[in-house]
Amino acid sequence: MTRLVLDQLTLWITAAANEHGLDLASYVEERTGASRRAAQAALKRLVDAQWLVRSGTGRRPMYAPGPLRQVVRSFTLHQLQEDVAWQRDFAPHFDFPRHVQRMVQHAFTELVNNAIDHSGGTSVTVSLRQTPRHAQLLVSDDGCGVFEKICGTYELTDAQHAMLELSKGRLTTQPQAHTGRGLFFSSQLADVFDIHANGKAFQRRAWEGNAWQPGRGLSRQGSSIYMAVSLDTSRTLDQVLGQWSIDGSGIAFDQTRVMLQLVVGPGQMLDSRAQARRVATRLPQFKRAEVDFAGVEDVGHAFADELFRVFAKAHQEVELVPVNMSPRVAALVEAVKNV
Numbered sequence: 001m002t003r004l005v006l007d008q009l010t011l012w013i014t015a016a017a018n019e020h021g022l023d024l025a026s027y028v029e030e031r032t033g034a035s036r037r038a039a040q041a042a043l044k045r046l047v048d049a050q051w052l053v054r055s056g057t058g059r060r061p062m063y064a065p066g067p068l069r070q071v072v073r074s075f076t077l078h079q080l081q082e083d084v085a086w087q088r089d090f091a092p093h094f095d096f097p098r099h100v101q102r103m104v105q106h107a108f109t110e111l112v113n114n115a116i117d118h119s120g121g122t123s124v125t126v127s128l129r130q131t132p133r134h135a136q137l138l139v140s141d142d143g144c145g146v147f148e149k150i151c152g153t154y155e156l157t158d159a160q161h162a163m164l165e166l167s168k169g170r171l172t173t174q175p176q177a178h179t180g181r182g183l184f185f186s187s188q189l190a191d192v193f194d195i196h197a198n199g200k201a202f203q204r205r206a207w208e209g210n211a212w213q214p215g216r217g218l219s220r221q222g223s224s225i226y227m228a229v230s231l232d233t234s235r236t237l238d239q240v241l242g243q244w245s246i247d248g249s250g251i252a253f254d255q256t257r258v259m260l261q262l263v264v265g266p267g268q269m270l271d272s273r274a275q276a277r278r279v280a281t282r283l284p285q286f287k288r289a290e291v292d293f294a295g296v297e298d299v300g301h302a303f304a305d306e307l308f309r310v311f312a313k314a315h316q317e318v319e320l321v322p323v324n325m326s327p328r329v330a331a332l333v334e335a336v337k338n339v
Helices: 003-009 013-019 024-032 036-048 082-093 098-118 146-154 159-168 182-189 237-243 273-280 301-314 327-337
Strands: 052-056 061-065 069-076 123-130 134-141 192-197 200-205 212-214 223-230 255-259 288-292 319-323
Touching (some): 003 024, 013 024, 013 061, 013 069, 013 082, 036 052, 069 082, 082 123, 098 123, 098 146, 098 182, 098 237, 159 182, 159 273, 182 192, 182 237, 273 301, 301 319, 319 327
Parallel strands (some): 288 319
Antiparallel strands (some): 052 061, 069 123, 134 223, 192 200, 192 223, 200 212
16 A cells, blocks of 8 residues: 555544444445455554554454544536535534634635535535644635636735735625625635635735735645644634724625735836825725735825825825834825825
8 A cells, every 4th residue: 555545544433433333444445445454454554654543353443533634525516506516515523713714614615615606617626624723624616716716806016016916805896796804704714714816926924014915825726725724813703894894793894905026026116196196996895994014115296196195185084094104104194194
């Protein structure tokens, strides 16, 4: 039994152990065409690797999922119902803490629904893994790619500008059917969150705040969303939703944060009114917007004036709150506000 075959077994052995715990060796024989001896040897190695727990007697062994668990399923998108897939194919096979289970379920249903409603593809593959420390979810479709979809809908020029809009939240390519909460809140629930689409990638790490950084893209068609949540996290779904409501209730999604690092590439400067208008796009959907200057040492007068005087006066219903400013930027912002 080679390592490659064992790796393949881990894709479905968790569900098999739950459903065939009393005759697992026979089930592995039937499913793989392996001999009885090979099936038993594979099960022993899976027990040793903590994918399975064995009990019972030598003649009548009983198997159950171990500390390591994984389910991988591929679905045709046509008429797929994300809640049915979760309840039938995934939820019964994992043992997450209750608050983590709720976050994983929320992300699972939102991300699979995005593939159904937005990708334009034909299939989606979902992998959910439990380790002693993390829940790991990967949702991959064969559609047009999330960045291309956003660029086409909002007439944007590249993936970085699409990511800027995604990072604000309340972005959807089907406003009549969606509110643009799913992908955004899924990213906020995770300790690690990666978005890959058609060779482009961005990643977010919870310990780095809300910062999004460019990643190494995968050379495949479609979108792949990966997230990992620590099993001992104190984060909860209600807490995360509440962070983006001014009143803390989590009901309204009425505040956002704009990461200015996503506006320009390395070595470029925020110097133009066009850049400021890009930052301000869709901000009237919110009541409060933090403008995060982290990593931005300087900006031009035209940028500051367009955002903090022209836009601010035209949209006094939106509270603009600049944060993480260098002394020079803070002085410039204060100067244009007082013009």
